[in-house]
Amino acid sequence: MSSGASCESCVYYVYNEDIEEYECLVSLDEDEYYAIVSGKQRSCPYYRRDDEYGVVKKQM
Numbered sequence: 001m002s003s004g005a006s007c008e009s010c011v012y013y014v015y016n017e018d019i020e021e022y023e024c025l026v027s028l029d030e031d032e033y034y035a036i037v038s039g040k041q042r043s044c045p046y047y048r049r050d051d052e053y054g055v056v057k058k059q060m
Contacts, residue, residue, distance in 0.1 A: 009049055010024075010047050010050060011048045011049065011050040011051075012047075026044075
């Protein structure tokens with residue numbers, strides 16, 4: 001991921017209680033998935049930092 005970003009800090013990386021694992025909620029097509037997994041693409045185009053404080057600020 002770019003700038004040291006990782007899936008663990010992404011808003012789309014959530015815990016699925018049914019399978020008891022974390023998973024990405026973004027639906028990638030086959031080409032996008034291959035590019036990220038193979039290292040041809042250095043960063044995920046869908047990465048968005050999970051900022052809980054940003055949500056609170058908007059509510060005030």
